[in-house]
Amino acid sequence: MKIGIVCYPTFGGSGVVATELGKALADEGHQVHFITYSQPARLDFFSANLFYHEVSVRDYPLFDYAPYESALASKLVDVVRFEKLDILHVHYAIPHASAAFMAKQILETYGIHIPFVTTLHGTDITLVGKDPTYKPVVTFSINKSDGVTTVSESLKHDTEEHFEITNEIKVIPNFIDFSRFSLKPKDHFKKAIAPNNERILIHTSNFRKVKRTADVIRIFQKIQEKIPSKLLMVGDGPERASDEQLCRDLGICEHTRFLGKQDAVEEILSVSDLFLMPSDSESFGLAALEAMACKVPAITSNSGGLPELNVDGFSGYMSNVGDVEDMARKAISILESDETLKQFKENAFARAKDFDLKKILPDYVAYYNKVIEES
C-alpha cells in the first residue's frame, strides 16, 4: 500500500503514535509518506520506504493568520496525485481531517478517489473539539472521514457523547515497540541518581495543566517522607516553572531532578521503579505504557482510557483524580517491599505485552484495506 500520514510532528503522543506507525508500516514493505510542517521528532533516520513532504506556509503581510489548513490541503493534493497514494491517515480532526476532506474533493475533479482515515487522540476531542469555535468543523470532518478510529473505548464514548456522530468508530489502542522500549542496562545511571539505592519515581509529559504535575510533586513528597526516594521529571511545558517553585516550597529540591525533554526516555525509564500519571484526563496514556514496557508499574488516575491500560492492583494502582493521599499510599505499598515491587514490575511488563506493536499493527492494516474496499 502507499499511505500518506498527516500528524503534528512534535513530541506529543499523537505525533509519536503516527510516526511509530509509519515506521512499522514501512518495515512491513508499505510505502509511507509523511506530510507535515516539520520532520517528525522520531523520523531521524533513512529508510527506503519512508518519505517526508514538508508543508510550507507562505506568510504575506495581508494575512493576520497564515492559512495552514489550505497549504496542507494543497500539499495533500500534490502528494496524492504524484505519488499515487492509496489512502491518507490523518491524526487529529482539526485541521488534518478537514484538510484531507478538502483535498479529497479537489482530487475528485482530477478523477482521483482517495479515502482517508481519521484517528482521534484525545485532546482534539476532550479539550479543543468541544470548544464551540471548532465544534461544527470537528463534527463534519469526523462524519466525512472514510474511517474513524479512537485510541480507547473511553474516547469513542466521549466522541459519541459530545458530537453528533453518524460514522462507525473503530477502537485501535496505542501500541509499544519492544525493540525500543525494553529494560536497558543503565546501572551507572541509577547509581548517579540514587547513590544510596533510593527508589526512583518518574513522570514524563509535556507539563500541560491536564497532566496535574503539581500532584506528582505532592505525591512524591508524601512518599519521600516514608521511603528514601528520588523523583525524575522528564519533559517540559507550561507548568514546569511553577512545579520547580513547588519543589522549593516543599523543601524537596535535593531529591527531585527536572531533566527537560529527552530523546532516549527508555534509558531513564530503565532505572525507574514507579511511574506517576495523575492526569485530569488521558485518552489512553501512552507514556504509562512506555513505562510498563520498561518494567515500571504505574500509579495513575482512573480517568479517560487509563482503566483500559492500567490494571488496578496488578500493573499498578488507580485513584480518583486529585486524590494525592490515596496515590501516595498505594505507591508506598508497592515501594516498601522488594518482593512486592519485583512482582509489580513483572506484572507491568506482562500488561504492556498486550499492546505490542506486533499485535496492533495488523489491526491498522486490516482497517485500511476495509476502508479502501468500501470507499
Ligand code: GMT
Ligand atoms: O498527552 C498529551 O498531551 C499529548 C496528546 C496528543 O494529543 O498528542 O496525547 C494524546 O494522545 C496520545 C496518543 O494517542 C494518548 O496516549 C494520550 O493519552 C493523549 N493525551 C490526552 O488525552 C491528554
